[in-house]
Amino acid sequence: MMTNSRDAQPPGLMRDEPPVQSLQEPPRDAAATSDGRAGQSAGMSGPPPVTVVDRSLEGVTASGRPPRGGNPWERLALGLLGVAIVVAVYTLVATLGIKNNAIMPTPSRIFSTGVRNLSNGTIPDAIWASLKRVLAGYAIGSAAGIVIGTSMGWFKRIEYLISPLVEAIRPIPGLAFVPLVILWFGIGETSKVIVIAEAAFVVSVVNARAGMKEVANTYVEAAETLGASRLQVFYSVALPCAVPYLFAGLRISLAVSWATLVAAELIAAQQGLGYLLQEGSQFFQTDLVMVVIVFIGALATVMDQILKRIQRRVTRWAEVKR
């Protein structure tokens, strides 16, 4: 077996060497080497010029840099450690310093409050009420944002027509519309859905438009010389090109939708997570407030992860290796 070439050479020297494959492959493929193992990404044009068969080199890229992901266990352990430190400090302050459950409830008390409110249906009901609003507003807002944003990004006249309106509402925080919407639509569900939809719309319209501006000219010209009309180029080239941008917009606008929802519920609601926060705060139930905060975070994370999965599915063509 060979010796570990990481030991044989100073690492700095290796880092200066370009990936072996970059001489053979265009830069697109060279990116593959940052994820793959040494010598694995020489493509179909033949065996790589240098193949290092050495177990000790696993996880080392051709450029000598450690892989970007790092050791997943180390990552997990340190991440848990960070959380544990914060919880420990909080517990110390709460039990030894403040000693007042109304202001700083102990972790165990927060936990039991959480369990109680889960089992008696308070939290599930609130989640359900909030989820309906978020999903409705988010779906309406981002769908409209994508349709209008992509059209604006592609068709000059639509851009001219709509961009002053978008630019006018863009800097206004979504919540600034709450009083007006309440005047017009009352304090029912419609109002909250409208406010959330507006917030989601602004984010996704901007991202969708930006995505269309980034469509590589080569693809457009290739499609045109293959006989595609402007409309055909729009849906068969520009839209798929913009998918990464559309998803970026979808994920940001999801976060914005949550933020808007909670704020809107703080202002006017009889149910929902924001309402529960408000209620907990009014009755000095700090433990309930904290439980609700945790659930809001968890729900937003879960939904973002779902979106991420969908994104990965839809953009599988862009992945480097199978």
Next chain:
Amino acid sequence: MSGPVTSAMPADVSGQGIAISLVDVRHEYVRTRRSDRLEALGRTSLDIARNSFVSFVGPSGCGKSTLLRIVAGLVTPTEGSVLVEGETVRGPDAKRGMVFQQDAVFPWLTVRRNVAYGPRMRGVPRRERQRAADEWISLVGLGAFAQSYPKELSGGMRKRVDLARSYAADPDVLLMDEPFGALDALTREQMQLELLRLWEERRKTVLFVTHDLEEALLLSDAVVVMTARPSRIHAVEINNFPRPRRPELRSDPAFVEARQRLDELLTSGSGHGPTFTTN
């Protein structure tokens, strides 16, 4: 060199009539930042015989690519017009296919759907266009990769997809703008032979821009040497090596001599010494 240069390909290049006519074409780019105009292509007239393979060589930055893009309809010339198969060019069209130097294969489509793209835009029924695509895919030797995504292919293989896609759209003329310029030397040679074979099997009018004199000589019936900017036609070299051509042609004394002659033409045409280098 001054004044308009008119060159007509001798009819014997293919003996099948004229496919492309450039009539007093001139092009200037407007440089907005300096608010002046840059003449990329001087007044040029040229007839190109049907089903001939014509290469354009010239110093870097001369208007060869501009000329090709004008024929494609991607650039509207400042003056003059282009006739392709009797029709004036007014914008891009499937009749004038183009292969670019950059990788233009759509990464979100499989190889088969890439090759079937042109027919799909034309509204050819699915089954029919897939059959056509599969035929072209196997013609460029990618039969086993019809369902693969471009990411899974090497640069040379993607270029084959690009060629197959252009052919499958069934254009009247094929325009190639340094199609192999981004490939490594070995792959480039393979692709030259691949294109040679493909073209000799399925004749088409091809305009081919390149920096590589050997590539130009190996593939074409005629080589047009352009001058430095503003670019004009400096010379047209008719290239009568018998077909089918084989890679060994490169070492033929007549080929080596023709290459030398081209080199000299380039040097004399570039005006300010030998700025042009080949690999």
